[in-house]
Amino acid sequence: MVAERADAARNRRRVLAAAAALFAEHGAANVSMEQIAAEAGVGKATLYRRFPDRAAIAVALLDEHERALQDELISGAPPLGPGAAPAERLAAFYAAMVDLLEQHGHLVLGAEVGHRRFDVGAYQFWRTHVLTLLRDAHVERPEVMVELLLAPVAPEVHRHQREALHHTAERVKAALAELAHRVLDRPETDKGT
Amino acid sequence: MVAERADAARNRRRVLAAAAALFAEHGAANVSMEQIAAEAGVGKATLYRRFPDRAAIAVALLDEHERALQDELISGAPPLGPGAAPAERLAAFYAAMVDLLEQHGHLVLGAEVGHRRFDVGAYQFWRTHVLTLLRDAHVERPEVMVELLLAPVAPEVHRHQREALHHTAERVKAALAELAHRVLDRPETDKGT
DNA sequence: AGTGATATGGACGCACCGTCCGTTTCGCCG
DNA sequence: CGGCGAAACGGACGGTGCGTCCATATCACT
Structure with missing residues (x-):
């Protein structure tokens, strides 16, 4: 080229x-x-x-916004960036994803992007990030669990919560935070390390 | 009529x-x-x-199979039916959903059903069931959490796990079971009633 | 400026959607 | 048993969007 x-x-x-x-x-x-x-x-x-199709255009438009979050995850301040406990980081990631969906969800919702969302580069990034958190927290079968934990922030799910169920973004964030803690916090582990 | x-x-x-x-x-x-x-x-x-569209046909075809599981949830033997601890029942429900997707997932995958999956009657049924489990386990914001916990068994997610990632159905079930326990088991709660 | 490679644009063929309306079939009633 | 209104039928039709093709225009390098 x-x-x-x-x-x-x-x-x-x-x-x-x-x-x-x-x-x-x-x-x-x-x-x-x-x-x-x-x-x-x-x-x-x-x-x-x-x-090649609408999806590619939407992905190109999203990329810019997603890259900002990606930078934060790699080198930003805790709890989004490195340094905080895995549960905290996962909760922060969830909250950031909700913000992203609130702002730019209209780009992806309803288009074929929904079908191909696993293929786009950004998904691989989120996957790698959460996978790291799961490994840090010594979760078993992290490669499978990571997909399960990404599913709740799928665009369709978020749209369903916001539009059909009329849940607020804040309530969704709160529930996601609780999910993150329930999954990753090991209560028997000493908090003060 | x-x-x-x-x-x-x-x-x-x-x-x-x-x-x-x-x-x-x-x-x-x-x-x-x-x-x-x-x-x-x-x-x-x-x-x-x-x-009215393909989705309606697929839903009609799925209904029959889904009804069998619905009966089990209501009146079957534990852990699928009533009687077991919420975490056990959720894990059993997850396993049954995986079986359902393995058998009949081809009916829903890729069609518009994916987009409308929240609208079909069966989804409302799963939702109500899991909601009950969450209430039994005294989870906060159960109406929001239930959507988050249903997302991991969405058809697209399952297909992704099986086809792109080559995870076995058994591994997925195991991870879902762990998720169920991590979310619903309260470690400080006494196990023996 | 000349020239070959690259990019452009809009027409084209295709597939599918969802509807419309003349015709057929049903099942009831006299 | 035969007629009749309602309900169901089927295939043609108009419309929409996709993805490709090729003659033409534009670029960048010599």
Whole structure:
């Protein structure tokens, strides 16, 4: 890859901007590739050249926001970053995920992203992070448990909680925090190490 | 409703049989309404008269199998039925759900059922059951927690575990059992009543 | 400026959805 | 037993969105 041609880069930016606007207005599920192409002022083939489907566009838009959280997890202050107890870090991660879903959930909800969410790079990152926490806490079968613990913050679940059940984000966070502590706190372990 | 006309009943049976065969062969996601109608030997309008979409057909097919588990939860022997400790019952419920997904997961995976899974009657049933367990175990915010605890046995999650991660059903069951115990067992509570 | 590689755009073919309406079948009633 | 209104049927139809194809325009390097 010798460097992206100038017109290609310009069109990529246009597409992303158009998609962001349309997704925000109509919801990611109700926007067709044709609409995005028209709004961006590019042809459909141009769109398909860069992004194989809607999911890829949504992922590209999400990436930016997710990267911020990823940085925090790696090198931020506790309890999100390193230093706190695993249960605390998991609770903090859950809370951050809820915030992320509150802000940008509309990008993923309803689109095929839901089906492919396990494939996107971000999921692998969350997975690795929580896996580390589970290993730190000496949980058995961490590779399986990590999937179970990620499931409660799946976009569909969050949407269900917020829209159908009318739970507040705060209540959801509280329940997730309790879940984190119940799963990772070993009561017999001495707290003051 | 004065009683279903004979031809209507016959066609309903045909449709369900055809759908079951096609879903089993090609997967629920890859079967169109047209295919089902053709296989059943009925017109498309006839199909739409009974079932608004693929999801409704899949739900109708699943219902039968789910009902068996529902009966067990209500009146079966412990630990699935009443009598055992909440953590035991939750673990047993998880195991039964895994069995259900192993057997009939292909009906729901990939179809729109995934999107609407919160709407189907069966979900409400699982929800009520687990909610009862949570109340018995004096968990806080049970209405929120129940959604979090149901998420790990969502069809997509299970498929991901089995197909992409190559975890065995047994490993998943074991992890779910551990999750159930970690969440619901109160270590300080006396085990002997 | 010339030139080959790369990118563009919109038309095209395809598949499926969900509806519409003329025709057929049912089951009751005289 | 035959007629009749209601209910069900079936396949054609219009519409939407997908993903591809290729003639044309644009770029970047010499």
